[in-house]
Amino acid sequence: MKIAIVGAGYVGLVSGACFADFGFEVTCVDANPDKIAALEAGKVPIYEPGLAELLDRSVRRGLIRFTSDLAGAVAGAEVIFIAVGTPSRRGDGYADLTYVYSAAEEIGRAIGASSEGHRTVVVKSTVPVGTGDEVERILSRTLSRERFGVASNPEFLREGAAIEDFKRPDRVVVGTEDERTRQTMARVYRPLSLNQAPVFYTDRRSAELTKYAANAFLATKITFINEMADLCEATGANVQDVARGIGLDRRIGPKFLNAGPGYGGSCFPKDTVALIKTAQDHGTPTRIVETVASVNEQRKRAMARKVVRAMGGEVRERTVAILGLTFKPNTDDMRDAPSIAIVRGLQDAGARIVAFDPEGEANARDVMENVRFARDPYECARGADAAVIVTEWDVLRALDLDRLKAALARPVLVDLRNVYEPEVMRERGFAYTPIGRVDPFA
Numbered sequence: 001m002k003i004a005i006v007g008a009g010y011v012g013l014v015s016g017a018c019f020a021d022f023g024f025e026v027t028c029v030d031a032n033p034d035k036i037a038a039l040e041a042g043k044v045p046i047y048e049p050g051l052a053e054l055l056d057r058s059v060r061r062g063l064i065r066f067t068s069d070l071a072g073a074v075a076g077a078e079v080i081f082i083a084v085g086t087p088s089r090r091g092d093g094y095a096d097l098t099y100v101y102s103a104a105e106e107i108g109r110a111i112g113a114s115s116e117g118h119r120t121v122v123v124k125s126t127v128p129v130g131t132g133d134e135v136e137r138i139l140s141r142t143l144s145r146e147r148f149g150v151a152s153n154p155e156f157l158r159e160g161a162a163i164e165d166f167k168r169p170d171r172v173v174v175g176t177e178d179e180r181t182r183q184t185m186a187r188v189y190r191p192l193s194l195n196q197a198p199v200f201y202t203d204r205r206s207a208e209l210t211k212y213a214a215n216a217f218l219a220t221k222i223t224f225i226n227e228m229a230d231l232c233e234a235t236g237a238n239v240q241d242v243a244r245g246i247g248l249d250r251r252i253g254p255k256f257l258n259a260g261p262g263y264g265g266s267c268f269p270k271d272t273v274a275l276i277k278t279a280q281d282h283g284t285p286t287r288i289v290e291t292v293a294s295v296n297e298q299r300k301r302a303m304a305r306k307v308v309r310a311m312g313g314e315v316r317e318r319t320v321a322i323l324g325l326t327f328k329p330n331t332d333d334m335r336d337a338p339s340i341a342i343v344r345g346l347q348d349a350g351a352r353i354v355a356f357d358p359e360g361e362a363n364a365r366d367v368m369e370n371v372r373f374a375r376d377p378y379e380c381a382r383g384a385d386a387a388v389i390v391t392e393w394d395v396l397r398a399l400d401l402d403r404l405k406a407a408l409a410r411p412v413l414v415d416l417r418n419v420y421e422p423e424v425m426r427e428r429g430f431a432y433t434p435i436g437r438v439d440p441f442a
């Protein structure tokens, strides 16, 4: 089977690499010629563990190629995925569907101009409910209804674990409106069903909404435990024990109950807001999700105040070492990272910032001002009045604590990811502030 993937971003590249690895013939299309040139030269424009190796393997086997020629790629493909970005529209927070619709128009023209048979157009981008219907309308301007089907196939992969998530997903969700499209999608996902991954078929609108509902639910889980963390701090309880205590109930489950500085990233912040907008438009507001989004926004800034308190209430002319900037480990992604609000909050309070991140520095430079960047955690801490762990990178999980302490001007460590244990840190001579835990002996 020949597959074309329109949009060589995160989702497009990971899906393309994995489909090619399963033996399909994949063409990745992107409008950006620089990106295509880089990919052809073997350079992967995003940081994702294992992706470069996987792409390289498929390139050598002749199963994947990259092009800016959408019409050419689509003409020969039986299945065409739309995996372009759907960013938050500036100003109102609705999902911006410009790229999805212009891709649909180009695909329609390309298929119209080619003579071969039936095509399946699959919307993989995260899109509001009803977008598949509009894609179908756009395609039917240039194609007769018998020549194509439109499926919704939302992507649930996590950055940093994307390949594993693609190949061994909890489930694949496919929304279709006709049997032929459904059968084509069954062939596409046959390699995964061999891995015992449940492929769940539903109608298109339910599939579209499932993606938003899943992300909003996970964002709610995180926000819930973050509020419990604040309550734990106020009452002397331990949020990690509370999370374990509730997570052992199989109805709740243990995952996504790690308290932290608030969720960030390319999905949760924008998808929750887009869901809120859709729900308001339909006169059925999702009040819980509205609250989750606003609590999470406020939390990021509140983390800056937490650092100020840990430093004795005054940070003017003091230096804060920020350890970890990306919204989570194993990515270089800075989109909506909590570190951005934390750094800005500390700067507003008068602090100087020096920061370290293993992969995110280049992207961080684009979104942060007046920050000095260090090459490693110890250089970052040198002479600083406090260090703050914002992202739980592996290199920050086993720090040489004596070296860190010696580097700092004051042994203040704020640990927004609960990487360390209060008792150990006290013994090592740190003034240590975790999340949702108090040291009963401090």
Ligand code: UDX
Residues within 6 Å of the ligand: 155, 156, 157, 158, 159, 160, 215, 218, 222, 255, 256, 257, 258, 259, 260, 261, 262, 263, 264, 265, 266, 267, 268, 327, 328
């Ligand atoms: C998420 C979804 O998990 C994925 O299914 C969807 O397709 C895209 O969005 P991703 O954004 O890559 O994936 O990261 P994820 O691991 O879900 O983390 C999102 C944010 O939540 C991060 O900022 C992370 O630090 C935070 N988080 C996650 C917590 O604070 N606590 C947790 O327990 C889990």
